[in-house]
Amino acid sequence: DAEITQSPRHKITETGRQVTLACHQTWNHNNMFWYRQDLGHGLRLIHYSYGVHDTNKGEVSDGYSVSRSNTEDLPLTLESAASSQTSVYFCASSEEQSYNEQFFGPGTRLTVL
């Protein structure tokens, strides 16, 4: 069955370190998204991609970067982790049309000390 996976599921890191969160989907979807979830804010869009070599900034993109070298993967990099980036991160993918649901990965809980 097609799926979307994220790794690691839990990560603890220190302020200033570079961290990369992996997202892999086997749906063959062109659209991929990264969100963060914080108490009191719901989910907020970090970056998104409509296909290979395409990336776009979302609402809360500062301090994050993504790259898309193939259809299946959209890794999220925190260049220099900050305590404010402690959060749960969700990756999602969808087919191209706007009426299609986004399929979410299981999430990565990141703690920055």
Add this chain to the structure above:
Amino acid sequence: AQKITQTQPGMFVQEKEAVTLDCTYDTSDPSYGLFWYKQPSSGEMIFLIYQGSYDQQNATEGRYSLNFQKARKSANLVISASQLGDSAMYFCAMREGSGGGADGLTFGKGTHLIIQP
């Protein structure tokens, strides 16, 4: 201004009763989509139902229906005959634009629904 507003931070409902979760939205784009997701305590995001801005009829999926009132910019989720397993966080979300050029979802802050036996 918030694009998605969920005014009920928490709700307690008796099992087997119907539940209405409120959602209002704000957009000037004539083409948009509205989604509801469920997040149980285990953390995964589960898609429930979708309503497009041009859809004439309210969306339904099993026990879930979406009460879409376009003029009021409201998209309330109705759960009929609630079950204990419905206890979860519920998020309303919107996608503006159409086709492959649409952006990601904008989410509300969620409603924590607790079903009591």
